Amino acid sequence: MESVLLFVEEFSVPIIMASVIINIILVFLMVINYGITSNLKDKYKRLVKGTSGKNIEAILMEHLDKVENTHEEMKSLYRKFDILENRISFCIQKVGIIRYNAFQDTGSDLSFSIALLNESNDGIILTGIHGRNESMSYAKPIKNGKSNYSLSVEELQALDRAKSNKLDHLEVQGSRNNKEVI
Numbered sequence: 001m002e003s004v005l006l007f008v009e010e011f012s013v014p015i016i017m018a019s020v021i022i023n024i025i026l027v028f029l030m031v032i033n034y035g036i037t038s039n040l041k042d043k044y045k046r047l048v049k050g051t052s053g054k055n056i057e058a059i060l061m062e063h064l065d066k067v068e069n070t071h072e073e074m075k076s077l078y079r080k081f082d083i084l085e086n087r088i089s090f091c092i093q094k095v096g097i098i099r100y101n102a103f104q105d106t107g108s109d110l111s112f113s114i115a116l117l118n119e120s121n122d123g124i125i126l127t128g129i130h131g132r133n134e135s136m137s138y139a140k141p142i143k144n145g146k147s148n149y150s151l152s153v154e155e156l157q158a159l160d161r162a163k164s165n166k167l168d169h170l171e172v173q174g175s176r177n178n179k180e181v182i
Contacts, residue, residue, distance in 0.1 A: 047059065088119075089118065089119040089120070090118050090119075091118060092116045092117065092118060092123065093117065093118055093119050094115075094116075094117040094118070094121070094123075094162040094163060094165055095114070095115070095116055095117075095162055095165060096114070096115040096117075096157070096158040096159060096160065096161030096162030096163070096164075096165060097112065097113070097114050097115075097158060097161070098112065098113045098114075098154045098155075098157050098158045098161070099111070099112045100112070100113075100154055102129045102130060102131065103131055103132070105132065110128075110130035110135075111127075111128060111129050111130045111154075112126075112127070112128050113125060113126070113127045113128075113152070113154045113155045113157070113158040114126045114127075114158060115142065115155070115158040115159045115161065115162035115163075116162070117142060117145070117159075117162045117163065120144065121142065121144055121145035121163055122142060122143055122144065123141075123142045123162075124139055124140065124141055124142060125139070125140045125142060125147065125151065125155050125158060125159060126138070126139050127139075127140070127152070127154070127155055140155070142159065145159070145163055147159075
């Protein structure tokens with residue numbers, strides 16, 4: 001035991017200096033550790049916020065269930081979207097309207113031809129001929145932008161207008177015999 005005391009007496013200054021340096025290093029490491037733990041505590045609090053004491057595993061499992069439910073809902077929405085997109089392709093999307101005076105001896109441009117087409121140019125042409133004593137209406141089917149029936153000039157113009165227009169883009173122009181093109 002005397003040898004230990006003698007050793008400590010002889011090297012007391014270096015031992016004290018080494019202890020001070022080790023304490024400074026430990027304080028520095030403790031500050032770093034506190035910063036890291038504080039950051040982890042903040043992340044943990046954000047993770048368990050509003051969970052009333054659940055453990056992390058339960059929180060993660062609940063989150064995974066929510067993600068799976070959301071994934072299934074998205075699949076269902078995509079299926080519905082595909083169905084709606086398919087249905088829309090069969091709806092009227094292109095319109096061409098021509099108003100004209102069918103007979104020179106009548107007043108206004110009361111006669112008309114309307115072409116109503118879907119995305120693939122299938123649809124119908126409706127024509128109304130207004131005369132002095134009577135009015136007549138005709139409907140002609142259109143398949144791939146063409147009709148099996150002969151079309152009048154005005155019906156062809158309405159069909160061409162519909163093929164080049166969408167429902168939200170209608171134009172007004174004048175043409176022969178004071179025709180109004182919409």
